Amino acid sequence: MISIKLVKKAKNGDKEAFNDLIIYYQNDLYNIAKCKLHNEDDVCDAIQETILNAYSHIDSLKNSYKFKSWLIKILINECNKIYLKYKNNCLEINDELILSTEDIGSSNIEFLDLINKLNKDEQEIFILYYKEKYSTKEISNILNINENTIRSKISRGKEKIKNSLKEGL
Secondary structure (H helix, E strand, O other): OOHEEEEEEEHHHHHHHHHHHHHHHOOOOOOOHHHHHOHHHHHHHHHHHHHHHHHHHHHHHOOOOHHHHHHHHHHHHHHHHHHHHHHHOOOOOOOOOOOHHHOOOHHHHHHHHOOOOOOOOHHHHHHHHHHHHHHHHHHHHHHHHOHHHHHHHHHHEEEEEHHHHHOOO
């Protein structure tokens, strides 16, 4: 777990501390952005905007313990901006999946392939829940969605994945 002292240093203007925080969370940021956007250039743009936005507004972070969820919330907002910008100009084609349900989470590529069958909201929740290990309550706070809705989307998403695997898609 990242040091709260490091977050506090960053909040006090320590650029190196902020840089260390970003380096520590870079894989998390990439995985979430990749799930939402799929295009490498868009992923890089979202992460870059997230870092700039977080750096500019770190003084607004009220609780240092919530740095990661705050950072991810900024990233999700940036991804949503990019996604909405290109939404009408994109056609996504999903690859066929040949995985068992035991393979979920065994590697990033397999996991991303599995959740590719889900809608964007479900993908976002699956990444936060299964990859980032957030609780449904934490996800509810990050996404501003009722916790029961989060649980329902996880359940429906698992069902979609199971059905896709059964159908051999």
